[in-house]
Structures are given as structure tokens and as C-alpha cells.
Amino acid sequence: MFGTVAMLAACAQAPATTDDTNSAAASDFLPCMVSDAGGFDDKSFNQLGFEGLTEASEALGVDPITVESTSETDYQSNVQNLVDQGCSLIVTVGFNLAAATVESALANPEVNFAIIDNDADLDFDGAVDAPNIKPIIFDTAPAAFLAGYAAAGYSKTGVVGTYGGMQFPTVTIFMDGFADGVAYYNEQNGTDVKSLGWDVASQTGSFTGGFAAGVESLANAQGLIDQNADVLLPVGGPIFLSAIEAIKSSGKDIAMVGVDADLYETDATNKSLFLTSILKGIKVSVSDVVSGAGEDSFDATPYVGTLDNDGVGIASFHDFESKVPSTLGDELDAIKAGIIDGSITVESPSSPKQ
Amino acid sequence: MSDATPPAAPAPARPASGPATKDGSERWNQTLRDITGGSAMISLLAVLVALVVGAILIAFTNEGVQETAGYFFSRPTDLLRAVWDAVSGAYSALFQGAIYNFRANNFLTAIRPLTETLTFATPLIAAGLGVGLAFRVGMFNIGGRGQMLIAAGAAGYVAFAVELPAGIHLIVAVLAGLLGGAIWGGVVGLLKARTGAHEVIVTIMLNFVALYLIQFLLRTPGALQAPGSNNPKTPPMLPTAVFPDLFGPRYNLHAGFLTVIAATIFVWWLLSRSNLGFQFRAVGQNPNAARVAGINVKNVYLYAMAISGALVGLAGVNQVLGTLTTGFSSGIDAGIGFDAITVALLGRSKPWGIFAAGVLFGAFKAGGFAMQAAEGVPIDIVVVVQALIVLFIAAPPLVRAMFHLPTPGTTKKPRIRKTNEVVAK
Numbered sequence: 151m152f153g154t155v156a157m158l159a160a161c162a163q164a165p166a167t168t169d170d171t172n173s174a175a176a177s178d179f180l181p182c183m184v185s186d187a188g189g190f191d192d193k194s195f196n197q198l199g200f201e202g203l204t205e206a207s208e209a210l211g212v213d214p215i216t217v218e219s220t221s222e223t224d225y226q227s228n229v230q231n232l233v234d235q236g237c238s239l240i241v242t243v244g245f246n247l248a249a250a251t252v253e254s255a256l257a258n259p260e261v262n263f264a265i266i267d268n269d270a271d272l273d274f275d276g277a278v279d280a281p282n283i284k285p286i287i288f289d290t291a292p293a294a295f296l297a298g299y300a301a302a303g304y305s306k307t308g309v310v311g312t313y314g315g316m317q318f319p320t321v322t323i324f325m326d327g328f329a330d331g332v333a334y335y336n337e338q339n340g341t342d343v344k345s346l347g348w349d350v351a352s353q354t355g356s357f358t359g360g361f362a363a364g365v366e367s368l369a370n371a372q373g374l375i376d377q378n379a380d381v382l383l384p385v386g387g388p389i390f391l392s393a394i395e396a397i398k399s400s401g402k403d404i405a406m407v408g409v410d411a412d413l414y415e416t417d418a419t420n421k422s423l424f425l426t427s428i429l430k431g432i433k434v435s436v437s438d439v440v441s442g443a444g445e446d447s448f449d450a451t452p453y454v455g456t457l458d459n460d461g462v463g464i465a466s467f468h469d470f471e472s473k474v475p476s477t478l479g480d481e482l483d484a485i486k487a488g489i490i491d492g493s494i495t496v497e498s499p500s501s502p503k504q
Numbered sequence: 505m506s507d508a509t510p511p512a513a514p515a516p517a518r519p520a521s522g523p524a525t526k527d528g529s530e531r532w533n534q535t536l537r538d539i540t541g542g543s544a545m546i547s548l549l550a551v552l553v554a555l556v557v558g559a560i561l562i563a564f565t566n567e568g569v570q571e572t573a574g575y576f577f578s579r580p581t582d583l584l585r586a587v588w589d590a591v592s593g594a595y596s597a598l599f600q601g602a603i604y605n606f607r608a609n610n611f612l613t614a615i616r617p618l619t620e621t622l623t624f625a626t627p628l629i630a631a632g633l634g635v636g637l638a639f640r641v642g643m644f645n646i647g648g649r650g651q652m653l654i655a656a657g658a659a660g661y662v663a664f665a666v667e668l669p670a671g672i673h674l675i676v677a678v679l680a681g682l683l684g685g686a687i688w689g690g691v692v693g694l695l696k697a698r699t700g701a702h703e704v705i706v707t708i709m710l711n712f713v714a715l716y717l718i719q720f721l722l723r724t725p726g727a728l729q730a731p732g733s734n735n736p737k738t739p740p741m742l743p744t745a746v747f748p749d750l751f752g753p754r755y756n757l758h759a760g761f762l763t764v765i766a767a768t769i770f771v772w773w774l775l776s777r778s779n780l781g782f783q784f785r786a787v788g789q790n791p792n793a794a795r796v797a798g799i800n801v802k803n804v805y806l807y808a809m810a811i812s813g814a815l816v817g818l819a820g821v822n823q824v825l826g827t828l829t830t831g832f833s834s835g836i837d838a839g840i841g842f843d844a845i846t847v848a849l850l851g852r853s854k855p856w857g858i859f860a861a862g863v864l865f866g867a868f869k870a871g872g873f874a875m876q877a878a879e880g881v882p883i884d885i886v887v888v889v890q891a892l893i894v895l896f897i898a899a900p901p902l903v904r905a906m907f908h909l910p911t912p913g914t915t916k917k918p919r920i921r922k923t924n925e926v927v928a929k
Contacts, residue, residue, distance in 0.1 A: 187835055217876045218883055221838035223827050224873065226756075227620065231601070231877035245735050249830035272740075272830075274732040317723055319734045359716070500734060 179444045181207055182215040182237035184228045186244040188361060189218050194387035194410060195320075195432050196243050199266050202436030203241060210444040225250035233258050239443040241266065241436060245318075248272060255280035262448045264439050266432060267320050269452065269502060281450060284439060288430050288455035290320075291327035291498040292489045293462040294383075296482050297407050297428045298331020300464070301381040302343040303478045304405065304425055311346035311374030313356035313367075315386020319500035321357075324385040324409055324428060326350050326498035334485075334494075346374055353499065358389055367392035375400045381425060383407040394420050405470065412465040425474075427465040431455050454502055458490045533642050533790075544857065547850050549903050550896035551864070558889040559591045562881055566590035594881045601874020602867035612754065617870060619750075619757040623827060625866025627652075627819035627840050629764045632847030632858040633771045634689075634815030638703075639853040640775060641808040642788040647692060647707025648816045648841020650714030651685040655817030656836045657718050657728060658684030660738055660824040663745035664831075673744040674825070678763070681821035682814045688714065689813015690806060697802035703809065711841070719834045730831060738831040747826040760826035764862075767818055772855040774811075784808055816841065846890055849897050865890065 183203050185192075190200040200216060207214040215235055217228045225242075229250045232240050240261060242251045245268040252272055255263045256279075264284040272279055301310045312328050314321040325348035332345040347370075348355035356373070358366040367384065371393040374382055382404060384393040390408065397404045408414070408427030415421075435453050442448055455461020464482070467474055488494035563569050569590055572582040600606060602621045608614035631648050638645035645651075659681030668676060688710060695701040721727040722736040730739035747758035775781040786794040787804045795801050823836050847865055851858030872886040896903050904911060 215877060215880070217873070220883055220887075222833060222835045223624075223823065223838045226828075227870065227873045228877070231873045234874075235877050245737070246833065249740075249828075253830070316719075316736070318736065359719075 178238070179210065179212055180215065180235070180237045181210075181212065181239045181241070181440050181444065182232045182235070183217075183241040184225065184232065184243065184247060185216070185218045186225075186246045187219055187221055188244075188387070189220075190216065192361065192387050194361065195266055198410060198430075198432035199241060199243050199436045202433040203440055205433070206437040206440035206444065209441060212444070219247075222246055226253065229254045233261055237261060239264065239440065239448065241440070244268065245320075251283060252279045255283045262443055262450075264436070264443075266436065278450065278452065284448070284450045285452040286432070286435050286439060286455075287452060287502040288432075288462050289457075289501055290323045290428065290430055290455075290462050291330070291501050292457050292486075292496045293428045293430070293464055294324045294327025295331035295334065295489070295496045296457075296464045296486060297383070297426055298328035298333075298345070299335045299485060300331075300426055300467075300474070300478060300482060301328070301383070301405075301407060302332040302335035302341070302345075303481070304470070304474050305343055305381050306403075307378045307380045308342065309344045309346060309377060309379040310381040310383070311377065311379035312383035312385065313347045313358065313370040313374065314384075315358055315361040315389050317355075317357055321385050322348070322353065322355075323498045323500035324383070325355060326500060327428075327496060328383050328407075330496060330498075346377055346379055350498075358386070361387040361389065363388045363391040365392075368396050371396035372400075375402065375404060380404050381407060383409070383428075385409050394423060397423060408465070414465060414468045422469055424465075424468065425470050426467055429463045429465055431461045431463075435461060452502075456490075457486055544852065545909065546900050546903050547852060547857070547861070547897065549907055549909075550850070550893050553896055553903065553906065554889045554892035555595075557892050558885055559595070561885055561888060562594045563587045563590050565882065565885075590879075593879045594875050594885075597875045597878040597881075598868075598871035600871075601878075602871030616755060617874070619755040620870040621863065621867040622761055623756045623758070623866070624869040625863045626758075626761050626764050626826065627822045627838075628843055628847050628865050628869075629859050629862030630767055630822060631816045631819035631840050631844030632851060632862050633764075633767055633855060634685075634812040634817075634819070635844045636848035636851060636853040636855070636858050637771060637775070637784070637815060638808060638812040639848055640788045641784045641804065642791065643696075643703050643805070643808065643812075645689065645692075645707055645809070645812050645816070646704055646842070646845065647689065647710050647813075648819070648844050649837045649839075650707070650711040650841070651688045651813045651816040652820035652823070652837040652841050653714040653718045653834070654688040655681040655685035655820030656824045656832060657721065659821040660741065660832060661728060663741040663825055664739050667742065668744065670744040673742065674747070677745045677825060678818075678821050681824075682817050685817015685820060686810045686814035689816065690810035692813075693806035693809025696809070697805040715834060722834055735833075737833045740831050741825060741829045745825060746829045747822070756827070758826040760822040763818060763822070764859075767815060768855045768859045771815070775855065780807065816844065819844070843890070846894050850893060 181203060183200060185196045188196045190196050203214055215232060215237060217232065219225055219228050225247045229240060233254060238261065241264045243266045248265060248268045248270055249272060251263050251265050252270055259282055262282050264286055266286045269285045269287055270278045270283045278285060310332060312325050314325055329345045329348050329350050332343055335341065336343055356370050358370055367389040371382055371384065375396060382393050384390040393406060397406065405425040406423045408424050410430050412427045412429060414424045414427065435455060439453065457463060485494060489496055568586040569583065572586045576583050601617050603618050605614045605617050635645050635648060659677045662677040662680040692703050692706045692710065695706050696703050719736065722729055728738045730737055747760045749755065750757045750759055750761065775784065783799045783804050786797065786799055787801050791801050819840055824832050843865060847861045848858055851861035868886050868890065872883050875881045876883045
């Protein structure tokens with residue numbers, strides 16, 4: 151059976167031989183990307199960055215080179231090999247690659263670099279360490295603050311909970327904002343909604359110890375559900391999948407807050423569970439930086455995603471529109487405006503230093 | 505093959521005469537000896553076959569090949585050319601990334617890949633020696649990850665937090681790392697000797713203990729975390745504690761490579777020239793006979809695991825003081841603790857064999873980057889090739905059957921050799 155199919159499949163006509171030169175864009179711009187040890191299929195910043203790069207490259211008509219790292223000793227070699235391949239822009243993903251990026255940027259001033267989720271400031275002097283690195287960073291705390299406020303407003307049991315993958319600043323910034331948002335809701339409305347799983351003052355909380363869906367994540371979600379939480383915020387790539395499993399097996403009416411992308415759209419099979427999502431515009435910003443560099447307008451000033459420039463934000467309530475208090479949307483708009491004009495300050499120890 | 509066995513009765517009678525209770529551990533020891541003690545020829549052929557299977561995988565995953573396979577019957581040469589392009593491109597990139605870059609415009613740049621290979625080989629050789637030493641004593645040390653992490657943590661802490669004069673600082677940092685690895689390995693030997701705990705279970709479990717311990721220390725200010733940062737990463741090592749470059753700043757190869765050459769000589773001397781090494785090998789051959797001969801088997805387990813841990817620890821030391829001196833996080837072991845098992849198997853647990861196997865794996869590592877960057881071949885192919893090598897080494901009869909090699913221990917009959925020659929022609 152298979153053999154027959156294979157035979158038939160191999161019977162197609164040979165194409166004409168003159169389609170070799172489809173790279174007629176005549177551009178010598180070559181965008182490249184190095185993943186961290188998570189790989190490009192991590193359903194998180196590697197993947198979103200990769201999608202942004204692909205999108206921009208298609209628009210520019212160039213073929214990007216992308217390489218995956220498998221361990222932290224790979225970073226330097228991978229960046230070096232991309233320089234050797236003649237890349238004009240090298241996008242590196244994550245704080246793990248900061249040292250390799252800075253070293254390579256200083257050694258190769260003619261190559262441009264961009265680094266996602268890191269400020270490339272290894273000596274902590276408040277400035278980027280090399281003139282040809284553009285940091286792409288996000289002030290996620292205000293967006294998570296809005297989600298925390300919304301979760302507190304929605305919760306019927308008066309308990310909401312969060313947990314993270316690993317205790318990285320890019321993870322805990324979500325948890326800081328979320329817990330502060332719940333506290334702000336209590337302050338404004340005189341309620342006593344409890345936020346479990348993260349203590350902002352001591353910076354301690356629940357973590358699964360990795361960025362993979364599995365029993366650790368399931369146990370964390372189950373623990374929060376057992377403590378009566380009815381809104382969950384799992385922060386860290388695919389760990390939310392296990393939280394969905396825990397919600398479904400509990401049989402209770404529990405909502406979830408997504409991170410990075412609008413999970414209502416990217417995970418449509420479970421869309422009825424998502425109260426909202428905390429958005430982090432990695433894909434758009436990487437795409438912008440790559441297109442900008444492709445049009446010869448690379449500049450190394452850091453890109454900081456904020457509520458103001460829509461680099462971060464929260465998704466709409468979608469199916470939950472009818473289930474949340476009718477005034478909640480307006481209150482969130484007011485808070486968002488307050489954060490943007492500075493009358494409400496949301497700060498996290500993990501916020502990008504500007 | 506069966507006709508090679510003499511029909512005489514004594515052969516099957518011999519195992520039956522031993523006490524039945526020892527059967528399980530006897531068989532385990534025998535299997536371990538078989539796998540770790542095969543011939544160099546099997547190693548060589550295993551690498552060869554793995555590379556051939558790797559080539560097939562490269563061809564299958566190549567887009568050009570998939571495209572041309574669609575119209576194979578209408579123009580078969582396209583497919584063949586695509587296969588050739590994919591495979592030769594990938595392996596030539598591997599070669600140029602690992603040994604000599606033909607496209608470079610001068611010799612000093614062209615030879616850089618070879619120094620990269622040796623840099624990546626350095627920790628693999630050190631950890632391979634540790635695992636191989638344990639093999640020779642009949643023990644399976646799967647705790648390389650934990651031993652490396654503890655050693656890296658100890659050496660790293662001394663290297664960035666303690667200020668000492670140049671030279672002394674490096675030596676103290678290296679010794680701290682070796683001691684850390686020795687303790688982490690020695691605990692296993694102690695548990696095995698005193699309580700009979702199986703070293704496979706204990707080493708695996710201690711991997712997790714070490715991992716979470718290091719992760720905890722990495723986010724505890726004042727321990728391993730860099731001051732002023734909130735990322736789980738250490739500060740850079742102080743320059744006084746870093747292995748100096750062997751051939752100047754142009755190359756990454758550092759003096760850590762000399763330490764593994766010294767370690768290889770040490771292990772060779774230990775195993776084949778020293779009294780302790782003789783006891784190691786005797787216990788590895790047959791612990792019961794060794795005990796009867798007056799060897800303190802429990803102490804041998806303890807010493808062997810401590811030395812094995814220290815050697816694996818040397819790999820961790822090399823990672824933090826040589827390969828990645830800008831600070832490390834909990835992934836610093838880079839899977840070398842497990843790759844070392846393959847290296848030790850491929851090197852047949854013999855010091856210089858491990859050295860050669862480590863250099864080969866270093867070449868795979870260094871060349872893998874170039875293969876990925878230049879040809880877009882997934883880095884996983886290299887991992888698959890390494891895994892296949894283990895598979896073929898662990899199944900010597902398979903490799904022997906593929907190449908019509910004689911089974912060791914059987915007498916070669918002239919008649920059989922004659923047939924083989926006819927087949928070969």
C-alpha cells in the first residue's frame with residue numbers, strides 16, 4: 151500500500167530547469183538568529199522571535215539563517231559561526247546569550263546585533279555594552295498588573311493563583327505585576343481577594359523547575375485549585391497546557407490567564423478557558439527590528455515594549471465578556487491610562503532599567 | 505556460529521556449578537565487561553556505520569531531496585544529485601568546522617576549527633576518563649552531571665569570589681573543583697561499600713540533588729549569583745583564575761587541555777602501573793575473587809568513585825575556568841556527564857582510547873555548529889550519530905554480523921575464512 155503511494159508520488163513531472171534564481175531581491179542583507187537552549191519550538195520567546203524573523207525575512211525576500219543551541223557552551227560558537235557566514239544582523243534570544251553577544255559585537259563592529267529580553271549590560275553601568283547591539287526588552291509588569299486587577303474583579307471565590315516555570319526575572323515580572331494588580335483591586339474596592347503562589351516582598355513563590363508541561367506543572371496547578379483559586383496564571387511557555395489539564399479534571403469553573411500571546415487565538419481548542427492573556431509583542435518587535443535593519447535603518451537604541459507603545463498589553467475578554475462585571479472594562483482602561491500618565495506606578499524588581 | 509562451539513559437555517556445566525544467588529550480579533558484570541572491553545575495530549566500525557546512517561538521515565530531511573523525490577521517475581539524476589549535495593555539503597561543513605577551514609585566506613585562520621575541536625574535547629576527555637575508570641572497576645557512573653555541577657560550583661566560587669595572587673588562584677580553584685567532584689563521587693562509593701546501594705541509582709539521584717542545589721545557590725545573593733543582577737547566573741571569573749590561552753587570544757584553546765593530557769597519563773599510570781590500579785582491575789574482573797585474594801573491595805569502591813568523581817569534576821572545572829569564563833548557570837554541564845559515557849564506551853575504557861574518542865566527539869561538537877550554520881542541517885543529526893555509535897558499540901554482534909567479523913573467543917577455522925574470501929571477491 152505504502153509502496154504504491156510512494157511510486158505514484160514519485161511520478162510527478164520534473165519542473166523546468168530555469169527557476170534557480172528566485173533570490174532576485176539583489177539584497178545582500180542576511181538576518182540570522184541563535185536560539186537559547188530552549189530551541190525554536192519552545193512556545194515562548196524563542197518561537198515568537200523566530201516567527202518575527204521569518205515574517206520580516208519573507209517580506210524582504212531574504213533567506214534567514216537560524217541556528218539552535220543545545221547547551222550554554224554552544225552560544226559563543228554559534229554566534230561566531232553566524233558571523234563567519236556573513237550575517238548582517240544577528241538576533242540572539244535571552245539573557246543566557248548576553249555574554250556571547252557582547253563579546254562578538256565588540257569583536258565585529260560591522261555586524262549588527264539584537265538581543266531579546268535582555269539589556270546587554272553585563273557591567274551594570276546602565277548602558278548597553280557595545281554600540282551595535284539593540285536590546286529588545288519589555289516592561290511586562292504593568293500589563294500583568296491589569297490582568298491581576300481583571301482576575302481579582304472576576305474571581306468568585308476570592309482566591310487567584312500563579313506559578314512560574316523557573317525563577318527568572320522575565321518570569322517573575324509577570325507574577326509581580328499580577329500580585330500587585332490584585333492588591334490594587336483590593337485597595338480600590340475594599341475587598342480581600344487573595345493572590346497565591348508569589349510573594350512580591352520576599353520574591354519567593356511556586357515554580358515547576360523547568361519550562362515543560364508535565365507533572366510538576368500539573369501538581370502546581372492542582373495545589374492552587376485545592377486552595378480554592380478560580381483564576382490561574384501559569385507563566386512559562388508550555389506549562390500552561392498542564393494547568394488546562396488540571397482545570398478540566400477538577401470539573402470546577404476555573405479561568406486561566408495566558409502569557410506572551412493571546413492564547414484564545416493560538417490555542418483555540420481551549421479558548422473557553424481563557425479570561426484574558428498578558429501580551430508581550432516579541433514577534434512584532436523582532437519583525438520590526440529585522441525589517442528596519444533590512445532597509446538600512448538599524449539603530450541601536452533599546453526597544454522597550456510598554457503599555458504606551460503597545461509592546462505589552464492585555465487581550466480582550468472574548469467569551470468572558472458577559473461573565474465579568476460590566477464596569478471592569480472601563481476600570482481597566484482608566485488604570486491603563488493612569489499607568490501611562492504616571493499617576494499609577496507599577497514597578498517590579500525585574501522591570502527593565504532605563 | 506553455533507558450529508564453532510565444541511560439542512563437549514564441560515562448557516555448559518561450568519556456570520551451573522557456581523552458586524545460584526550470584527547469578528544476577530555476575531551476569532551484569534559480564535555484560536558490562538563485554539560492552540566496555542570490546543576491540544578497537546568494533547569502535548571504528550561503529551563510528552563508520554553511524555556516519556552512514558547519519559548521511560541517510562541528512563538526505564531524508566533535506567528539502568531539495570524531498571522535492572526531487574517527487575519526480576524521481578521522470579528525472580532520477582536530480583534526486584541523486586540532491587542527495588549528494590546534501591550529504592557532501594553537510595559532511596564537508598562538519599570537516600571544515602572541526603578540522604581545517606579551506607575557505608580561510610591564511611593558515612592561522614584556517615586551523616582555528618582544529619583548536620575549537622580540542623577545546624570542546626577537553627571536558628569530554630576528562631569526564632570520559634572518570635566514567636571509564638569506574639567501568640574498569642565494574643561500576644557505572646551516571647552521575648557525571650552532578651559531579652560536574654558541584655565541581656563547577658566549587659571551582660567557580662573560588663574563581664570569582666576569592667582573591668588570590670595569579671597562579672596560586674588558578675591552582676586553588678582547580679583543586680576546589682576536583683575536591684567537589686571527588687566528594688560527590690565518593691559519597692556514592694561510600695554508600696555502595698557500606699550499605700550496598702547500587703551506584704547507578706545513587707549517581708542518578710545525586711544528579712538531581714546537585715542540579716537543584718546549584719539552582720538554589722544561583723539565585724541566592726551572596727552565594728553564586730552575580731551581585732547587582734537578578735538572573736540565575738554567576739559573575740565572570742577573575743582573570744587570575746582563568747586557564748591561560750595556549751596559542752594567544754585568537755584561539756579559544758586554553759591550558760585546561762594540558763590538564764586533561766596530564767589526567768590521561770595519570771589514569772594510564774594508575775591503571776597499569778600502580779598497586780591501587782591493580783586492585784581496581786582485579787575488583788572489576790571479579791569482586792569475589794578479589795576479596796578472596798585479600799583486596800579490600802569496599803575501600804576500592806570508595807577510592808574508585810572518588811577518583812572517578814574528581815576526573816569528572818575536572819571536566820566541570822574546565823567548563824568554568826576555560827570554555828565559558830564569563831559566568832555560568834545551571835546548564836554548565838552541557839550534557840557532558842552523559843556524553844562521557846559514550847566517550848568511555850567508544851574508547852573501550854582505556855585512557856588513550858578515551859582521549860581519541862573525546863577528540864572525535866569534540867570534532868562532532870565543533871563541526872556541528874558549522875554544519876547547522878552553513879548547511880541548515882539540524883544540530884540533532886549530530887546527536888543522533890552519537891547515539892547510533894552507542895547503539896552499535898552496545899551491540900557488538902550486530903556490527904560483527906554486518907562486517908562478517910569473527911566472534912572473539914572462537915577458533916578461526918580455515919574453511920570459514922576461505923568462504924569469506926570468496927564472498928569478498
